Amino acid sequence: FDLDEFKSINDQHGHPIGDAALKNVAQFLSRALRPYDVCARYAGDEFVIVLADCAAEEADAKRRELQQLADRAPVDLGPVRLRLRLSAGCATFPADGDDYQSLLARADHRMYQDKSTRRPRPGHGRPPVLAAVRGAAGAARPTAGVRPGDRPARARPAVRPGGAAA
Numbered sequence: 001f002d003l004d005e006f007k008s009i010n011d012q013h014g015h016p017i018g019d020a021a022l023k024n025v026a027q028f029l030s031r032a033l034r035p036y037d038v039c040a041r042y043a044g045d046e047f048v049i050v051l052a053d054c055a056a057e058e059a060d061a062k063r064r065e066l067q068q069l070a071d072r073a074p075v076d077l078g079p080v081r082l083r084l085r086l087s088a089g090c091a092t093f094p095a096d097g098d099d100y101q102s103l104l105a106r107a108d109h110r111m112y113q114d115k116s117t118r119r120p121r122p123g124h125g126r127p128p129v130l131a132a133v134r135g136a137a138g139a140a141r142p143t144a145g146v147r148p149g150d151r152p153a154r155a156r157p158a159v160r161p162g163g164a165a166a
Contacts, residue, residue: 001029001066002111004085004118006045013080020077021084028073032066048104056092063088087115 003009003025010018022045029047030039038050051059067086074083089110091097096106 001025001047001049001086001088002115003045004087004115009082013077013082017077017080017082021075021082024075024077025070025084025086028070029066032069042104048107054092056090056095059090059092063090085118087111087118089114 003021006018006021009021022041025045026039026041026047029049033039033049033051036052038048040048042048051062054062067088070084070086074081089107089112091103091106091110093103097103
């Protein structure tokens with residue numbers, strides 16, 4: 001999973017808001033999983049989820065479910081309210097690779113395909129992530145959001161036969 005427009009969040013609202021957005025994403029993803037699944041912040045604004053004993057169709061359904069939940073849930077991050085969007089790709093062991101590097105590479109490739117399909121077309125407005133509304137004082141108040149949590153950076157998930165990395 002990748003937090004869409006994360007650089008824009010940091011640039012527009014500052015790193016403390018960006019950090020809060022990442023923590024929300026991690027908490028959201030962790031709460032939405034089974035107790036024996038793994039969610040880890042991998043790098044920057046990317047998260048890896050390992051779903052144990054999960055077929056490709058189930059992993060893809062979970063990906064879509066998490067994206068839809070995130071798309072519908074504005075998050076209050078201190079002085080701003082954001083609607084965060086997530087792009088994601090799935091890879092299944094052993095069909096998509098037999099080690100974590102090949103599984104992550106396949107999931108990453110699919111995530112960028114997903115990201116390209118979720119972008120608004122030119123002339124159709126900005127993504128809801130940073131849609132801003134002017135308040136009475138004229139200050140921009142962003143509307144947009146996700147829920148999510150905090151995990152160790154650069155975690156390397158252990159993938160067993162029948163498991164999927166999302």
